[in-house]
Structure formats: structure tokens, C-alpha cells
Amino acid sequence: MKRTKVKIQIQPAGLQTDDPTIMLSDSLVKRWKLTAQSSLQLRFGSAKHEVKVTPLSQAGVLRIPDSIAAKWGLVHGIPLCLHYKSSTRSLHIGPLIGVMVSRVHAGSPERPFGAVTSFCREMDDACRLYGAAVYFVTPDEVNGHGETVRGWHYAGKWIKRAFPLPHIIYNRLTSRKLENRANVQQFIRHAKTQNQAVLFNEKYLNKTEVFDALRKESSLQVYLPESHLLHNVQQLKMMCTKYNTVFLKPITGSLGKGIIRIKRKIDGGFICQFANRSGASKLTFGNSGQLANAFIKKIKRQRYQIQQGLSLISVGGRPVDFRALVQLNDVGQWSITSIVARTAGGHHFVSNLARGGSLSTVREALARSNSTSASGGALKLRRAALAIAKGIESQITGHFAELGIDLALDTQGKVWLLEVNSKPSKEDNTALSTSRAIRPSVKKVVQYSRYAAKF
Known part of the structure; x- marks a missing residue:
């Protein structure tokens, strides 16, 4: 899809005429057969304003009155996509993305969003x-009415101001409690109804x-270990x-919290290990x-979800699993953004970084496992991740x-699904590079947002 991008310029108040007038590059005025001083509707998110159009010799520019901006x-100088709908005589700029984040730390202007500020x-x-x-908005700032929402954006520093309802709502709330709050759900319904906003995650x-x-x-059953919602001790x-x-995995858990491993001993007893930050505590039982x-x-x-234990490949006696980040791309198709190997830390049996796990490339982990079953593992993992998505x-x-x-990849070379996370931690999926460049995962969110908002 060929897109038209323009640089937004803000027309100072003293240079404006009585009627709100936008100035648009002459080539675009001609492409869309707009006549000088013709009237149309300018739209940005849920906001709209009747304006007149004047051609501008400067290429790739849309100049907007300060009162509207x-x-x-x-903000002056930002590039935005632009398209014209002749059927409604409306000129659309965007997309406008509203990211829901959990909280703002008012006393920390440099890191207002805590650990996700860099994201x-x-x-x-x-x-x-x-x-x-x-812009970024918290549950405390949203409601189910009105045409604007107060959010934060970056303009040399973090600034809070009013914005229109967005084209896209990207849910990065970090708890079920926050996303189920009545005002959050009302805001989502309102944005969908009033502005046909697309919500994802x-x-x-x-x-x-x-x-x-x-x-x-x-076709997916081959990847699924036996797994059930645990109802009673007979099932256990x-x-x-x-x-x-x-x-045993808490059905709403994350970051490896609360996972219990139960191993049967040769004498018929059981060893239970409970995941915690320092490693794993242990209890032994003589019988079932x-x-x-x-x-x-x-x-x-x-x-709890009770799940069949697997005999995983390991590095240095520590189990290895793999986190695939799978995202919709710029044409709305599932694609693999990254797959990293996660090796459990010492005294741990889960591989999450929050529990002392370490990252490596898939190739490195497979090579270090010294397992013949690792052959072809990278391709198997990619196929499984796409199919599961x-x-x-x-x-x-x-x-x-x-x-x-x-x-996971077991010692027989078989791929298994462990779990799926709809709010993948940006830290868990950090690229192994230390570069400050924009991560591919973040680029894909914006590229997909353009596609989903039809820009």
C-alpha cells in the first residue's frame, strides 16, 4: 500500500484568516482535485473541523492553524500519514495511537512510566x-464519555495534555484488575463506538x-502436553x-510466579519444588x-493448570525453553519478530528473567545443549510459533x-507449547544487542497500527 506522508507545520495565530484555513502541498491538491478555497473536513482521531484549503508550493507539507493544532x-514538524476521502470530502491525518499504561510516577519527570519509560x-x-x-494514558484518566482524553506525549520532555479519541488503542495494562475496571471498559466501548477505534491485546x-x-x-494437538484445569486432589x-x-501453574500467573514442580521418586515418594525469587523451596512427601x-x-x-512434565534439552544441567514473539505485521499477517532461548538460573527450575534466567540466541543454546535432538530445532520452533498464533x-x-x-524442545526433538502470553514483557523480549535503536518489536506495533487504522 502506497502511503502519503506529510510534515505537519503549525500556522502562527497572527497569520491566520478569519476562516480556518489549511495549506496543503500543491501536488496533493491537484492529485485529489481540490479547488483553491474549497471546503472540507479535517479529521484526526475523533476530532474534526471544517476548513478551507489553500495550495502551498512547498512539497510534502500540511500547514494547520495554531487554534486547531x-x-x-x-506538534510542529511531526510526520503523519494523510489520505483523502472524496465521498465525504474529508482529509484524514494519523494514525493516532493511544497506549494504555498502568501508572504514572508524578515525582519522576524523567521516568514517568517507570520501567516501561524507555519503551x-x-x-x-x-x-x-x-x-x-x-500518547500514553492511565486508567485514572479515562472515562466513557467526551471527545477527548488527557494523556502524555513526548516533546523534548513528557507533557500532559488533551488528545482526541485515538484510531488505535494498544493495551499495555499490566494487571487484570486494571483492565477490568469499569471506567477502562467504558472508555474502550466509547472509543469503539464514537471513533471505530481498533483495540488490540x-x-x-x-x-x-x-x-x-x-x-x-x-493440527495443533501435536504441540500440546497433557494439561487440565485442576479440580481436586484425585486428579492431582x-x-x-x-x-x-x-x-502446577496458576492459571492467571506470569513471570514464573507460583509455579510448583512435583517429581516422583523411585521409592514412591514425591519432591515438590516451589518457585520463588531466591530459587526454589522444597518439600518431600512419602506417598501420594x-x-x-x-x-x-x-x-x-x-x-491451577496441571501440566505434564517434559524432558527438556538443557545447558549445563539447566533446562532451556524458548520465547517467540509473534506479531501482526504491516499487512496484517502473523510474523516472527524474534525467538530467544532462556536458560534457568542456578537453583531455579523456571527460566523467566525475573527468576534468574539468562538469554541467549537459539543457535547458541542448541549448540551448547550438545543434544542430537536439537538438529533442525530453530525451524521447528518458528513453524510451531506461527501455527499457534x-x-x-x-x-x-x-x-x-x-x-x-x-x-520447549524435548530430548527427542519434539516441540511443545508451554504457555501463551498476550502481554509479553518488553524486558523479556529485549534484543540481545545493547544498541539504543528502536527495537523491531516496537516498529511492528506502529506498522500494524497504520494497517489496522487504514492509513
């Missing part, structure tokens, strides 16, 4: 690169939902009898009855534009 949060700066840089605009996925959905696709005993190792009694209360307090799209209600897909 100030209301819309437009927010990258989003702003990527928008300038591809001709889009972005709209909700967290839970582990039961993912495995139940993917089982419906016969059955899985522990069937497999030497099982995992003692194990069941210990878990009765825990199962009632917390909903398409399965999520077809089987789960909701719009997801990026997925963190955790995969």
Missing part, C-alpha cells in the same frame, strides 16, 4: 519514523483458556501417577496420600496483535 495536541520513548520514535502520533489469556481452545485445532494423584514430573493432603487447601485457594486468532475471542509464545 493546540486543541488536538499536534514509551521507542514508541514515540517509531511513530515519527513511520508517520503516526502516540485487549485482555490477558489464562492457561486453561489457551489449551482448551487450541485442542480444537487438530492421577497425573502424578501417570507422569514422573508434573507442573501425604501429597494430596498437603494440597487440599492450596487447590481451594488458587486455581494463528490458532489463538481463530479459536479465542478477542483481537491480539502480539503474542509471547513459550515453547
Whole structure:
């Protein structure tokens, strides 16, 4: 798709005529057969204003009156995509992306969004690169009415101001509690209704939902370890009898929190390891009855997915798994942005960085595993990640534009799905380079946003 990009210039108040007038490059005026002083509607997000058009000899420029730019949060010099709809005589600039973030640290002007501030700066840089605009908004600032929302944008420093409702809502809220707040859901409904806003990564996925959905696709069943929502201790005993190792995973957990590994000993007893920040605490039980009694209360307090344990390839005796970041690209197709290997830290059995895991390239991890089963592993992982992303799209209600897909390769060379994350941590997926360049994952978000907003 060929796009028209223009540089926004702000017309100072003293140079404006009585009627709001925009100045547009003469070549674009001719392309769209606009006559001098013709009237049309200028639109940016949900905002619109009747204006007259005057040709401008300078190429690639749209000059907008200061009075309009100030209301819309437009900044002098930014590039934006532009298209004209002759059927409605409307000129659209954008796309305008609203990113929902969890909180703002008012006392920290340099890092107002905490650990994701650098990601927010990258989003702003990527928008300038591809001709889009972005602002960041918290749950405390949104509601289900009105044509504007107060958000933050970067203009040499972080500034808070009013913006129109966006074309795109990118949900980066970091808890289910925040995204389920009544005012957040009202804002989303309002933006969709009033401005046909496109929302993506709209909700967290839970582990039961993912495995139940993917089982419906016969071609994906090969990647699925046996996995069930844990209802009672009888089910726990059955899985522990069937497999030497099982995992209990909180269905709404993330970053490896709360995962329990249960291993059956040769003498019929069990060793339970509980993931925590310092490593793993351990309890031993003499038989399945003692194990069941210990878990009765825990199962009632917390909903777990119980999953077949796998014999994974390892590096230096530490298990390795793989995080694939799969995103919709500039033509709306699923594509692999990156796959990294994650090796568990010492005294840990989970590989999350938050639990002491370390990153490496897939090639390096496969080579260091010294496993003959690693042959062809990189291609197998890519195929599985793409297939699983398409399965999520077809089987789960909701719009997801990026997925963190955790995969494993066992000692027989078989690929398994561990879990799918609809809010992949930007830190977990950091490129192995130390460059300050815009990450490919951030570029893809903006490229897909242009596609989804039809710019």
C-alpha cells in the first residue's frame, strides 16, 4: 500500500484568516482535485473541523492553524500519514495511537512510566519514523464519555495534555484488575463506538483458556502436553501417577510466579519444588496420600493448570525453553519478530528473567545443549510459533496483535507449547544487542497500527 506522508507545520495565530484555513502541498491538491478555497473536513482521531484549503508550493507539507493544532495536541514538524476521502470530502491525518499504561510516577519527570519509560520513548520514535502520533494514558484518566482524553506525549520532555479519541488503542495494562475496571471498559466501548477505534491485546489469556481452545485445532494437538484445569486432589494423584514430573501453574500467573514442580521418586515418594525469587523451596512427601493432603487447601485457594512434565534439552544441567514473539505485521499477517532461548538460573527450575534466567540466541543454546535432538530445532520452533498464533486468532475471542509464545524442545526433538502470553514483557523480549535503536518489536506495533487504522 502506497502511503502519503506529510510534515505537519503549525500556522502562527497572527497569520491566520478569519476562516480556518489549511495549506496543503500543491501536488496533493491537484492529485485529489481540490479547488483553491474549497471546503472540507479535517479529521484526526475523533476530532474534526471544517476548513478551507489553500495550495502551498512547498512539497510534502500540511500547514494547520495554531487554534486547531493546540486543541488536538499536534506538534510542529511531526510526520503523519494523510489520505483523502472524496465521498465525504474529508482529509484524514494519523494514525493516532493511544497506549494504555498502568501508572504514572508524578515525582519522576524523567521516568514517568517507570520501567516501561524507555519503551514509551521507542514508541514515540517509531511513530515519527513511520508517520503516526502516540500518547500514553492511565486508567485514572479515562472515562466513557467526551471527545477527548488527557494523556502524555513526548516533546523534548513528557507533557500532559488533551488528545482526541485515538484510531488505535494498544493495551499495555499490566494487571487484570486494571483492565477490568469499569471506567477502562467504558472508555474502550466509547472509543469503539464514537471513533471505530481498533483495540488490540485487549485482555490477558489464562492457561486453561489457551489449551482448551487450541485442542480444537487438530493440527495443533501435536504441540500440546497433557494439561487440565485442576479440580481436586484425585486428579492431582492421577497425573502424578501417570507422569514422573508434573507442573502446577496458576492459571492467571506470569513471570514464573507460583509455579510448583512435583517429581516422583523411585521409592514412591514425591519432591515438590516451589518457585520463588531466591530459587526454589522444597518439600518431600512419602506417598501420594501425604501429597494430596498437603494440597487440599492450596487447590481451594488458587486455581491451577496441571501440566505434564517434559524432558527438556538443557545447558549445563539447566533446562532451556524458548520465547517467540509473534506479531501482526504491516499487512496484517502473523510474523516472527524474534525467538530467544532462556536458560534457568542456578537453583531455579523456571527460566523467566525475573527468576534468574539468562538469554541467549537459539543457535547458541542448541549448540551448547550438545543434544542430537536439537538438529533442525530453530525451524521447528518458528513453524510451531506461527501455527499457534494463528490458532489463538481463530479459536479465542478477542483481537491480539502480539503474542509471547513459550515453547520447549524435548530430548527427542519434539516441540511443545508451554504457555501463551498476550502481554509479553518488553524486558523479556529485549534484543540481545545493547544498541539504543528502536527495537523491531516496537516498529511492528506502529506498522500494524497504520494497517489496522487504514492509513
